[in-house]
Amino acid sequence: MMTKLAEAWLAIALIVLLAIFREAVAASYTVEDCTYLLAVLEKVVDYALVADSRGLELSRILLEAPTSPRVAQLHRESYLAIISYYDVLSRIPTGGVSFSELYLLTVRLDAISSYARSLQTCSHDPESSYAMRARVELKLLRLKQLILDSMKSIGSDLLEIQVENRVYEPGDYIALNIKAPNGCRLREVSLYHGLRLISGVDLNCTSQDCIAHVKAPTADQVEDVVKVEGTVKFLLQVEAACGEAHVKAYRFISVQYQRPQILLDAPTVVSRGEKVNVAIHSEIGGLRGVLLAKCGVNESVVANFTQLDRSQLIELEVDRPHFTPGYCVLKLCVNATSKTLPHCIERSIMVLPRYPRVSIIALQTHLTATGAFEIAVQTERGLIVRVKGSALAIIAESSGVEEHTYTIFTPLPVVTLDIEVSIEDPRGWYDTYVHEERVVVVNALSLTALIVAGFLAITALRERERVFTIILKTGGVRVSRGLREAVKKAGELIVSFKLGLGSKVAELYYDLVRKLGGRLPEVHETLREHFYVVVEPLVKSELVKRLMRRFMSIVEKDLYSPRRQSVEEAEEIYEGVLSAVERSEQ
Amino acid sequence: MRLRGQSSRVLLAVLLAIAASIATILAVPTRLDYYVLDQGDLGHYKLGEESSWILSTRELDSVECKGVLIVAAAPRRVDPKYLAPINRCVESGASLVLYGPPEFVVGYLEDLGVVAHYRGEVFNPLNTTHERVVVAYLEGGGAAPLYIYSPYSISVEPARGGVALEPYGYAGPLAFIDEVPNELYDVGEPLGALPVAYILRLGDRLIYVFTARGVFTNNLYDYNSKLLRELASGRKILVYQAWVQEELALYFKILLYTPRGISPYYVVATTLLSIMVTVYVVKQIRGG
Numbered sequence: 001m002m003t004k005l006a007e008a009w010l011a012i013a014l015i016v017l018l019a020i021f022r023e024a025v026a027a028s029y030t031v032e033d034c035t036y037l038l039a040v041l042e043k044v045v046d047y048a049l050v051a052d053s054r055g056l057e058l059s060r061i062l063l064e065a066p067t068s069p070r071v072a073q074l075h076r077e078s079y080l081a082i083i084s085y086y087d088v089l090s091r092i093p094t095g096g097v098s099f100s101e102l103y104l105l106t107v108r109l110d111a112i113s114s115y116a117r118s119l120q121t122c123s124h125d126p127e128s129s130y131a132m133r134a135r136v137e138l139k140l141l142r143l144k145q146l147i148l149d150s151m152k153s154i155g156s157d158l159l160e161i162q163v164e165n166r167v168y169e170p171g172d173y174i175a176l177n178i179k180a181p182n183g184c185r186l187r188e189v190s191l192y193h194g195l196r197l198i199s200g201v202d203l204n205c206t207s208q209d210c211i212a213h214v215k216a217p218t219a220d221q222v223e224d225v226v227k228v229e230g231t232v233k234f235l236l237q238v239e240a241a242c243g244e245a246h247v248k249a250y251r252f253i254s255v256q257y258q259r260p261q262i263l264l265d266a267p268t269v270v271s272r273g274e275k276v277n278v279a280i281h282s283e284i285g286g287l288r289g290v291l292l293a294k295c296g297v298n299e300s301v302v303a304n305f306t307q308l309d310r311s312q313l314i315e316l317e318v319d320r321p322h323f324t325p326g327y328c329v330l331k332l333c334v335n336a337t338s339k340t341l342p343h344c345i346e347r348s349i350m351v352l353p354r355y356p357r358v359s360i361i362a363l364q365t366h367l368t369a370t371g372a373f374e375i376a377v378q379t380e381r382g383l384i385v386r387v388k389g390s391a392l393a394i395i396a397e398s399s400g401v402e403e404h405t406y407t408i409f410t411p412l413p414v415v416t417l418d419i420e421v422s423i424e425d426p427r428g429w430y431d432t433y434v435h436e437e438r439v440v441v442v443n444a445l446s447l448t449a450l451i452v453a454g455f456l457a458i459t460a461l462r463e464r465e466r467v468f469t470i471i472l473k474t475g476g477v478r479v480s481r482g483l484r485e486a487v488k489k490a491g492e493l494i495v496s497f498k499l500g501l502g503s504k505v506a507e508l509y510y511d512l513v514r515k516l517g518g519r520l521p522e523v524h525e526t527l528r529e530h531f532y533v534v535v536e537p538l539v540k541s542e543l544v545k546r547l548m549r550r551f552m553s554i555v556e557k558d559l560y561s562p563r564r565q566s567v568e569e570a571e572e573i574y575e576g577v578l579s580a581v582e583r584s585e586q
Numbered sequence: 587m588r589l590r591g592q593s594s595r596v597l598l599a600v601l602l603a604i605a606a607s608i609a610t611i612l613a614v615p616t617r618l619d620y621y622v623l624d625q626g627d628l629g630h631y632k633l634g635e636e637s638s639w640i641l642s643t644r645e646l647d648s649v650e651c652k653g654v655l656i657v658a659a660a661p662r663r664v665d666p667k668y669l670a671p672i673n674r675c676v677e678s679g680a681s682l683v684l685y686g687p688p689e690f691v692v693g694y695l696e697d698l699g700v701v702a703h704y705r706g707e708v709f710n711p712l713n714t715t716h717e718r719v720v721v722a723y724l725e726g727g728g729a730a731p732l733y734i735y736s737p738y739s740i741s742v743e744p745a746r747g748g749v750a751l752e753p754y755g756y757a758g759p760l761a762f763i764d765e766v767p768n769e770l771y772d773v774g775e776p777l778g779a780l781p782v783a784y785i786l787r788l789g790d791r792l793i794y795v796f797t798a799r800g801v802f803t804n805n806l807y808d809y810n811s812k813l814l815r816e817l818a819s820g821r822k823i824l825v826y827q828a829w830v831q832e833e834l835a836l837y838f839k840i841l842l843y844t845p846r847g848i849s850p851y852y853v854v855a856t857t858l859l860s861i862m863v864t865v866y867v868v869k870q871i872r873g874g
Contacts, residue, residue, distance in 0.1 A: 031711045036771030040712075040760050043777060058759060065712050128773035542769060543717055576717045579627055 030066045032546070034122040037067065038132050041078065041116060045139045048082055049146075056086040070122060074115035081108040085143070099250045100192070103235045106144050113137055148252075158184070159249035161238055167231055167254045168216040171338050174253060176238070178203075178210045184242040186210050191217065191253065192235040193225050203238075216255045218338035229258045229341060259343040260284060264332045270318045271352040272325055272431065278314045280332060285310045289334035293322045295351065299331075308334070318351055325353035325431055353431035356380050360421055362437050371443030372409040377421055379404075384424040390417045413447035416440050505558040505570040509551055512574055513538075516581065527556055544580050547573050618836055619661040620686060620803070622827055623843060627735070628800055630825055632807035633657065633814075637823035641840060646671040646828070652679035655818040657802060658826040659686040663693040668829045673698070676791055683817060685796035688738055695795065700751055700786065701743040706763040708737040708780055708797075709771075713758035719806070720798075722782050724755040724813075733809040735800025737782040739763045751795065755783030 031037060040062065047055025063079040066072075088105055091097045116136040123129040162177035180186050189212055190200040198217045203210055217234065219226070226232050236251045261283035270276050278291070291303040291314065302322045303314055328351050333344040362375040377385050385404045387395050394409045410417060416438060423433045510520055516538045521530035531552045539545050551573045558565040616623040622634030637657070640646050646656075656672055676682050684694055688704040695702045710720045718736045732755055742751045756779040763780060766772045786793040794817060800806050802814055814823065830837045 033711060033770050035773060036711055036762065036777075039762070039771055039773070039775075039777050043760070054759070061712065061760075124770055125772060132773055547717065580717055 030068060030546075030550070032068045033124070034068075034071065034119040035125060035129050035132075037071070037075070038116060038119040038123065038129055038136070041112070041119070042132055042136050042139070044079075044082060045112070045136055045143065048085055049139055049143055051086075051089055053086075056083065059083050059086070068122070071115065071118050074111055074118055077108070077111035078115040081105070081111055084108060085147075088147075099248065100235070100237075102147050103192075103250070106147050106233075109140060109144055109147075112140055116140075158242065158247045159186075159238055159240055161236075161249055161251050163236070163251050163253070167256045169339070170216055170218045170255060170257060172216045172255075173213045174216055174236075176210075176212045176214060176236075178205075178212065178238055180208045180210070180240045181242070182208065184208070184240045184247065187239045187241055189214050190237045190239070192237060193217075193222060193232070196225060198222060198234065214253075216253065219257055219341045220336035220338060222257075223336040223342055226257050226341060231256050257341050258339075260287060260334055260337070260340040262287070262332060262334060262343065262345055264330060264345050264347045266316075266330055266347055266349055268348070269350045269352065272323060272354045273317075273319050273429070275315055275317050278316050278330065280308060280312045280314065282308060282310055282334070284337075284340070287334040287337065287340075289332065291316075292331040292333065293328055294331060295322075295324045295326060295328040298324075302330075305334075318349075320428060323351050325351050327351075353433075354429070355433045356383055356423055356425065356430045358423055358433055358435070360435055360437070362419065362439060364438075365440045365442075367442045367444070369444050370409070371411055371441065371446060372407055373439075373441060375406050375408065375419065375421075375437075377404045377406070377423075379423055382425070382427070383430070384426060386422045386424070388420045388422075390415075408441075410441050410443060411446055412441075412443060413450050414440070414442050503555070503558050504567050505565050506555045508567075508570045508574050509555045512548075512551070512577055515578065527552060527559070539581070541580060541584055544577055544584075547577050547580070551577070616836060616839065618830070618833060619799075620659040621830060621836060621840075622825055623836075623840060625804060627805040628661075628803045630657075630659070630803060632804050632811075633802050633823075634825055636811070637825050639840070640824050640826045640828055641837075642831070643668060643671045643828050646675055646824075646826070649675065649680075649824070651675040654822045654824050655681045655683065655814075656824045656826050657683045657814075658694070659684070659801075659803075660690045660829045661687060663689045664829045665832070666697055668831070669694060669697055671828070672826060676788065676793065679791060681791060681817070681821070682793045683796070683802070683814075684793060685798055685801045687799055688740070688797070691795060691797060692740060695740075695742075695751075695786075698786065698793070702740045702751070703743075705739040705741050706765045706767065706775075707769075708739050708757050708761050708782060709764055709769065710758040710761035712760050719800075720757045720761070720782075722755045722757045724783060725753070732783070732801075732813060733806045734782060734796060734798035735803065735806055737798040739776075739780055739782070740797050742784075751784040751786050753781035753783070754785045754794070755796075756780060757782045 040058075044055050044058050044062065047053075047058065059079045059082040063076060063083070065075075067075045084105055088097050088101060113136075116133045120126055120129045120133040158181060160179040162179075163174060168174060176189065178186055178189075186203040186205050188200055188202050191198045191214060198221060199215065201212060201214055203212055205212075214236065222232070231254050234253045234255060236253050238249045238251075240247045240249075263279075263281040265279040265281070267276055280291075285308065287305070287308040289305050289308065290301050291305070292299055293302045300322050302316060305312075328349050330347045330349060331344055332346075334340075334342065336342040356379055359378040360375065361378075363373075366373040375387070377387070379385060387406045387408075389395055389408055396407045396409075408417070408419065417440075419437045419439060421435045421437070423430075425432070513520065513535055516535070518534045518538050521527065521534075525533070531549070535548055535552070536545060539548060551570065554565045554570055554573070557563065558570075616629075617626060618624050619626070619628040620630050622630045622639055625631045640649075640656070651674075654675070656675065658669075658672055672680075672682060684691060692702050692704055708720065713721045720734055720737050722732045722734050722737070724732050734757070737757050759779045760777065761780045762771050762775050762777040764770070764772075765775050771777070782797050784795040784797070786795060802810055827840060830840055
C-alpha cells in the first residue's frame with residue numbers, strides 16, 4: 001500500500017519538479033557510464049510501452065543530459081524519438097496523426113536500437129549488458145508493433161488494398177489489388193522510404209477494382225538510403241480522388257537487400273617491383289568496380305572493372321606510384337547492381353623494399369698512423385653512393401663507377417665513428433639502401449702529440465698552480481652566473497607561455513596539479529600529453545580522473561578558443577578535486 | 587600577598603603553562619565531522635552559528651523539549667548513553683533530525699527499535715551538481731529541492747511495535763544503489779526513485795532521518811537552511827554535541843567557545859580563578 005502511494009506521488013511529483021531537474025541536469029557532469037544509460041533507456045522504454053507519462057518526463061530530462069561524445073548523437077536521437085512517440089500517442093485519439101507521420105516514427109525508433117548497441121559496446125561489462133540490450137530491442141519491437149497497429153486503422157476504411165505479405169527481392173514486381181468505393185478514381189501508387197519518394201506509378205484503371213504492379217526498388221536505386229544488408233520496409237501509398245477529396249491508403253512492403261559475395265585473394269608479402277596475381281571471386285558475374293591500393297595515407301586506383309567475371313585473375317605490378325614499401329591495403333569496391341548493394345572488401349599486404357646488390361668493405365677497428373682509413377663500396381652502375389660520418393670525420397671520395405673508395409680522416413687520437421653508407425637510385429628502380437657501421441679509429445700521430453702536449457703543460461704549470469686555480473675559479477664563476485641568468489630568463493618566458501599567459505583557469509589547474517604532486521608541463525609537452533603522462537597516473541579515483549579531465553578540457557578551451565571559460569566552474573572543480581582527494585586520503 | 591622571587595617565578599610559570607595550554611587547544615585544528623567548530627565540508631560550523639549547542643547529556647534534561655528541534659549527527663556510532671537524553675526529549679515532544687554515516691544512522695535507528703541495513707551508496711549521475719552532491723526532492727517539500735551529500739540506501743525490516751519508517755524524500759527518479767562498490771552501474775543494481783529521507787512517527791512527534799552523510803553540514807547549509815527552518819517551524823534549533831566528550835581535547839575547545847566565537851568572560855574568569863588558586867596554594871606552602 002505504501003509503495004503504491006509512493007509511486008502515485010512520484011508520478012505527480014515528477015511533472016511538478018521537472019524544472020528543478022532540468023536545472024540540475026544542465027549543471028551536472030557528463031554521464032559516461034554506458035551501463036547506467038542502457039538501464040535508464042530500458043526504464044524509459046518500459047514506461048513508453050504502457051504510455052506512462054513518466055517516460056515522457058524522463059525523456060525530456062535525459063535529452064538535456066550531457067553524455068560521452070561517442071554516444072551523444074544517438075542518445076539525443078533516441079530520446080527525441082521517444083518524445084515524438086508520446087506526442088503522436090497523445091494525438092491518435094483525436095485523429096490528428098497522419099499515416100506518414102506514424103511511419104516516420106517507426107523509422108526514428110530505429111535509433112534506439114543503434115543506441116542500445118552502442119551502449120552495450122562501451123559498457124564496462126558488455127557481457128552482462130547484452131541481456132539488457134536484447135530486452136530493450138524486444139521492447140522496441142513491441143513499441144513498433146503498437147504503432148503499426150495504429151497505422152492499420154488509418155486510411156483503410158475507404159480504400160482496400162490487397163498485397164501479398166512476403167519479403168520481395170529487389171526488382172520483383174509487386175501485385176496490388178485495389179478496390180475503391182463508388183465515386184472514387186484511383187490515381188497513383190507511390191513507394192517511399194522515410195519521406196523520400198522512391199518510385200511512383202500512375203493507375204489507369206477504369207473500374208473501381210484495379211490490379212496494378214509496382215516494381216520493388218532495385219539495390220542501385222536505393223544505395224544512398226539502404227546502407228546495411230537486410231530487410232527494408234518501404235511505404236506503399238495508394239492515392240484516389242473521391243470527388244474533390246484526395247484519399248490515401250498505405251501498406252508496408254518488405255524488400256530484402258544483400259551485398260554481393262566477393263573474395264579477394266593476394267599474397268601477403270611481396271617485394272616492390274614484383275608482379276603478383278590477384279584473384280577475385282564473386283558469386284555473381286557482371287559486377288563493376290575498382291581495385292584500390294592504400295599505402296600510408298595515399299589511396300589510388302590500380303585497376304578498373306567494367307564487367308567482372310565470377311572468377312578473375314589480375315596481374316598487378318607492385319611498384320610506384322601505387323605501392324611504396326611498407327604496410328599496404330588492397331581494397332576491392334564493387335558498385336551496386338539491381339540485385340546487390342555496393343560493397344568493399346580489403347586485404348592487407350606487406351610490400352618489401354627492393355635493394356641493389358651492395359658490398360661494403362670496412363674494418364671494425366683501424367690502427368692508423370695519421371687517422372686516415374678507407375672503406376670500399378661495390379655496387380651496380382648508375383647508383384649514387386653517399387657516405388656520412390660523425391662530426392669529426394672528414395670524408396673524401398677517391399674513385400668510383402662500380403667500386404667507390406672513401407678515405408675517412410679523423411684528427412682525434414682515439415675515437416668511435418658512426419659511418420652511414422646510403423645508396424640511392426636516381427631512376428627510382430631501387431629503394432634507398434642505408435647501412436650503418438661503427439668503427440674504432442686510433443690516430444697514432446695525434447695520440448703521440450697529445451701525450452707530448454700533456455707532458456709539456458704539466459711541466460709549464462708546475463709551481464703555478466695557484467695562478468691557474470684563480471683563473472679557473474674566476475672564469476668559472478662568470479660563466480656559471482651568465483648561464484644561470486640566461487636559463488632563468490628563458491625559464492620565465494617558457495613558464496609564462498606554457499602556463500597560459502594570464503589565464504586564471506590555467507593557473508588554478510596548474511596549482512591543482514602541483515598540489516596533487518605533479519610537475520608542470522615541459523616545453524615540448526602539450527596540455528593533453530602532460531595530462532596523460534603526469535596528471536592521470538597521479539590519481540587513482542575514477543571520479544577525480546574525470547574531474548581532472550574535465551578541468552583540462554576547460555583550460556584547453558580557455559587557452560586556445562576565442563571564448564573565455566567560466567572561472568567559477570574551474571574553482572568548483574578545483575574545490576571538488578581537493579575535497580575528493582582529501583576524503584580518499586582519510 | 588607579596589611573593590618571594592622564586593615563588594613569583596613559579597606562579598608566572600604556572601600561568602604561562604595555562605595560557606599555553608589554552609592557546610594550544612585553540613590552535614589545534616578542528617577536523618572532526620559534524621563538530622560545531624569544524625569549518626570543513628562536513629563540519630557543523632555554519633549550523634552552529636545559527637543554533638544553540640547541547641554540550642552535555644544533563645544540559646538537554648533541563649531543556650523545554652516541546653519547543654525544540656534537535657539536529658543529531660556524528661561521524662561514527664555513538665555510545666547509547668549519549669543518545670538516551672535525546673530519546674527522552676523526543677518522548678517529551680521534541681522533533682529530531684538525524685543524518686550522518688551509515689554506522690551512526692543505522693545504529694541510532696536500532697536504538698529506536700527500527701532494524702535497518704546498509705545496502706550501498708546511492709548515485710544519480712543525471713542529477714548530481716557537484717561530486718556526490720545529489721539533488722533530492724521531499725514529499726510535500728514544495729518546489730525547493732534538497733541537496734544531500736554522499737547519500738546511501740538502507741533496507742528497513744518490517745515494523746515492530748508500531749515503529750515504522752515512511753519514505754519522505756527521493757534521490758531523483760533515476761538513481762541507483764551501487765551494490766558492487768565501483769561507482770558505476772552494474773546490471774541488476776536497483777535503479778529508480780530511491781528513498782534517502784524517511785519520517786519516523788512516534789505519536790505526534792517526528793524524527794526526520796536522512797540517509798546521507800551531509801545535509802545541514804557546511805557544504806550544504808546555505809542550500810538547505812530554508813528547509814531546516816521549515817522543519818523547525820519556529821522552534822528552537824539545538825545541535826547535539828554531547829558525543830564530542832569522547833574527544834577530550836576537542837570537547838575542551840568547544841567549552842571555550844560560544845556559538846559566535848570564543849567567550850572572553852569565560853577565558854578571563856578561568857584565568858583569574860587560576861591565579862587566585864595558585865596564589866593561595868603558594869601562600870599556604872610558604873606559611874606551612
